[in-house]
Amino acid sequence: MGNLNIKEQKKSWIYLKKWNCYKLEQVCYCEKPRVPKEQCMNIFVPAEYMDKQGNRITEGSRMGYTADTAPVIFENGLAGYHEAEPFELDDHRSMGVESILAGFVYVSCGCRGRSSVDKKGILCGKAPVSVADLKAGIRFLKRNASVLPGNMDRIISVGISAGGAMSTLLGCTGDCTDYEEEWKEMGADLTQSDSIFGAQCYCPITDLDHADFAYEWMFEGQIHYMGMPFVGFNEGNLSPFAQSLSWKMGEKYVEYFNTLELKNPDTGEMLKISKDHGGNGSAYLKKQLEKAADKYVAKFPERKQELEHYSWLHFREGKAYISSIKEMEQDYHKRLKLCPAFDDLDLIQAENQEFGTSVTDKRHFNTPLAKIMEELKVEHPGETARYLPGYKKICGDKELARQKRLLNPLNYIGKEKTAPYFRIRVGAKDADTSLTVTMILALKLMECGKTNVDYEIVWDEAHGRADYPGEMVEWVRSIYAV
CATH class of the missing domain: 3.40.50.1820 (Alpha/Beta hydrolase fold, catalytic domain)
Known part of the structure; x- marks a missing residue:
């Protein structure tokens, strides 16, 4: 069983000397997880923002940010809709290291996926469970905002491929109640907001209807x-x-x-x-x-x-x-x-x-x-x-x-609370889906009038983290200057 209050989980922060940051691992974000190793997150915090007991230090700073102002990068590892356990900081699939070096708080959030099974062997990760899990993770972070370093009003989601679709959905469905059935089953917080500040969407596999x-x-x-x-x-x-x-x-x-x-x-x-x-x-x-x-x-x-x-x-x-x-x-x-x-x-x-x-x-x-x-x-x-x-x-x-319906962001754009910032990147060689799918997503977001959209195709990149080094961090700094 999980606990929605992070201090009650009685986990200890681990100091990572190489990156000068603290880590809290396998933090469960719901009360009744069916697959605990997937329904959890790893939280990484620059050492300037807290002491080894996990207490916030308000006077410390890194790259201009503090424990109160640092943006929170919320990354999921959902690839091919497969279940994902949270990343380690230096996992080659994550942007954890560059986030910590930039002064951001980094959260790698696990979630159930298409072949998840619970302890009874019952399938429990089919659509729309992945996005419901991730939303539960955001609600958990906001519930514990008073004890965790980072500005929980400045959460920026990140995902690639199916994970990019999840990031898109997080940005398009803020505080949408359509996922309550899944939240109640897992024992997620039902009082907090799950809206986010920005969504980085790499090669998102969206609009599966078409x-x-x-x-x-x-x-x-x-x-x-x-x-x-x-x-x-x-x-x-x-x-x-x-x-x-x-x-x-x-x-x-x-x-x-x-x-x-x-x-x-x-x-x-x-x-x-x-x-x-x-x-x-x-x-x-x-x-x-x-x-x-x-x-x-x-x-x-x-x-x-x-x-x-x-x-x-x-x-x-x-x-x-x-x-x-x-x-x-x-x-x-x-x-x-x-x-x-x-x-x-x-x-x-x-x-x-x-x-x-x-x-x-x-x-x-x-x-x-x-x-x-x-x-x-x-x-x-x-x-x-x-x-x-x-x-x-x-x-x-x-x-x-x-x-x-719950897995297609086009059904929600402009109708629910929309993240004020989107950054969409897709490779020019990406043949996992049509290039028009991402183009339509970007145009629909632009037309809704509720968000700023940074959309580009990246030359010579295939399906994956299609980007130029450092540009994502630069984007975060540009939309949230302190």
Whole structure:
């Protein structure tokens, strides 16, 4: 059993001489954790802010911050929606060391994930449990704000991939009551706020309602995929059935995108797309890629020659110009996944497990695919007979609809308490999802009028912590100067 008052947990702070900071490890943030090693956090505090007994020192400072003013970096390690135990400070996946050196308080928060099981062997980490756990962690920190160093009104979440999606949700769903069912079950604090100050979102896997369709529009005509051996498939070519499915899914995405009424933030012009990467929405995406190339060359001028060998990338008066996204995808931004990319036909993708239940580990979740497969019955009778029943089965499932709604930040932008700052970074080579998914997220946040959005594509980076060294810390300092 956990305790919501940190002092009652009677844990001792550990001094880390190498980084001159204190650590409190495996702090449980709820009263009834089903998986204690996941539903806990590690807290790291610069030594200037506290003594070895854990008492705050208000007169000490590091890099201009004090125990009262230091921002709190709240990082999750959720990768592929897999359960995550909290990081150690110098884990290669974390930004713990740079946070501590910058004078920030660093919290690595664990959470349950898609294959979590409790002590009885029951699955207990399906959507939306991960984000509910992380919100419980924020509420715990705010409950204990009087004894913990750091400004709990200046919490900045950080996450990569599925963790980036969690960071996005934390920023979009402040104080939203939709997760109360999960909080009550785990014994989370129900009185504190879970709103945050900023969200750093690296390559966020969001809008799973439409991500499959976005992927087929992005990689239209590409039948060769690079493969994901760790998932269960190697490099190969799409089957004729998958190619037919891909074409129809790409068409559906055009319809969806053009109903969003997205606006170019620079001109106010309504953005639209068409098949074959046409439309001013595609042109806006291309512009972001060109800006990414320009920044890359500005930082590494000696590498410009490497970029000039691409037939689709040119430099005019010192500025990058991409002549064709389609050509770019043939030798730079290559298709990685099968079709469908997320709701896999054979249930092998992480998302199939994420949308499972306590009794069904994996299932389909993309309900519109049932209708599309119906249209392919004559052309592909064998494949539709094999796969269509699985997609029909989920149509009308109310619990699945709830899971999808609570895991999609687009459902909440501007409707709940929104973090005043977002920083979104995605790699130009990221083929884990469509580049338009992150673009839509950024544009929707800009349009809601409640947050400042710093959105960039980062050249030559793939899926992961797509960023330039030091820029995230600089961003934190820029949005919270003391």
